[in-house]
Amino acid sequence: MRHHGDAEVGGGLADFAVNVRAGMPPAWLAERLRETVADLAAYPDPGPARQAVARRHGRAVDEVLLTAGAAEAFVLLARVLEPRRAVVVHPQFTEPEAALRAAGHEVGRAVLGKDFTLDPAAVPDGADLVMIGNPTNPTSVLHPSGAIAALARPGRTVVVDEAFMDCVPGEPESLAARLPSGVVVIRSLTKTWGLAGLRAGYVLADPHLIARLAEAQPLWAVSTPALVAVEACSSPAAVVEAGAWAVELSAERDRLAGELTARGLYVVPEPRASFLCLRVPDGLGIRALLRQRGYAVRRGDTFPGLGPDWLRLAVRGRSANDALLEVLSDLGI
Template sequence: MSAGGVPGADNAHAHALPPVDLHSAMATTGGDVDLRHHGDADTAPGLVDFAVNVRPGTPPSWLAQRIAASVGDLAAYPDPGPARRAVAHRHGRSADEVLLTAGAAEAFVLLARVLRPRRAVVVHPQFTEPEAALRAAGHEVDRAILPPDFTLDPDAVPPEADLVMVGNPTNPTSVLHPAATLAELARPGRVLVVDEAFADCVPGEPESLCTRDDLPGLVVVRSLTKTWGLAGLRAGYLLAPPDLVRLLADAQPLWSVSTPALVATVACSSPPALAEADAWARGLAEHRADLARRLDEIGVAVTPGASASFLLVRVPHAERLRAALLEQKIAVRRGDTFPGLGADWLRVAVRDTENNARLVRALAELL
């Protein structure tokens, strides 16, 4: 059923939350994995952090200063207008195609609450919050599991699916799917949600769909968390057709995005900030290639085609290896909480040359 031209949305229910279903709420475990386990649970103070994939040394001082200055405006209610216009200008869209959110996670929750899919499909392995949000809202979820090397095959998605969620580049695989392949998943009567939280890890963002307003039902979710180190601020947004943006905004709590987060969104959408992010992405590519090469030399299997700020690796007895690394004060992300992966997978963030070398030395000794 659709409302206002939005596939999968029911306007009669868009303003009301679904009834509480304890079975559905508990199903955020996904039956076989804990969908609510994230990298911050795998690290702790005092550890060299390869578990959380936020850019080190952030936020930069210029951004921190702007956020700090916004504290003087906290007596006034947040005004999202300037941030919406800044995001729209960045991506060549209109402001009514932008919804600002408290991080990408809120976007997934809003979509799960507003949409009424008959068949929701999440392409895995990927970030688990989209499926967790759907299950918590009472939806049944089918999984399209991509085998290694995790290349996206549009035929893996059932044609009758009217809600499809996929990441690009995908967490935890770091695989970047071609924009043309993703576009094949869009069709009338379907909402296609593309999570681009790590798109700015790719110089020039060549496979981003942010500028595509011609694909039916396309929703692109973005986050400022990773590149700018704003996990604690909760800043993100989505791009979607105006009628769907209106439905999602109606379901969103008033003033859910704070003034500091709005200030950060404007700042990070500016040309100087985009140039800084692109320069970082180019340096990241060099560090990532070097780390992948070093890991390969010691016999660690690295998922090919990595494009984000982390690598997905496969090693025997990965959980025991992770525990041994913790004894050496090194934290990596377990992989078995991602649907489609198992106990022999780990996700490793890309750091600077010195820390990357420390990780490789530790792994070489343990292996």
């Protein structure tokens, strides 16, 4: 459950294992971050960043909690909520389940079937906490927002991990602006802006739950540089910049998926995030061969619902992707 893409990289390997956008942050954001050094003597003030997130999604300020990445949000929810029957929809990012188990909760799994599209019937009626990713890591599947919103009902909390939603041009399936009753949305800035080392994310929820999460959060949990990044990346100009990148990403992702499909590999249909999930014969063996050739990819067998024949590939630039395809050809794939 604690195995993640960063464990796959190092030693000079070309990184196709970690889903963080390469070559980031952009120069303008890096300069803003460097400027924060002058303010590090003062305690962090989350006010401006919190207001920026609220404006970005059309929410009230008291519906926003800033966190040290999405991972802290999962831990806070696991500490504050007291589910009788928690269910995590898999395959997906394993930290939500790991956080729940670490907090002493029993966790059930709703494992999706073919193509990993959401089947509401897979979620037990008695579940009072449901966690799901959208778009989902590692499958890259984008679920309809209406289908996720339909999971909400009185007495149930639905937590939606939208860490990769800004990979989708226009974000049509995001629930951040709608925020139906009983739905909690978690967002992250680390993927699109290359800020994994900074830890910057936030929770959107009803004010009562936000207040409870804030009480459970350590004081000054989000650093001044991270707050500056949140504020900057939530500005209208930054949202436009991220949207333009999402369009470019979509085109290259679809090209790469087409190349892999043409080789007879099964790529999970209609990928919408910054990675592809594919099934190959002897996935672990192929992964090992790729490492020998200098390429790191993410093993899939650590995700519930997948197995040893699954790999996850981050989508990089065209030249890097073509180099990977050439190595795959050399390996007979």
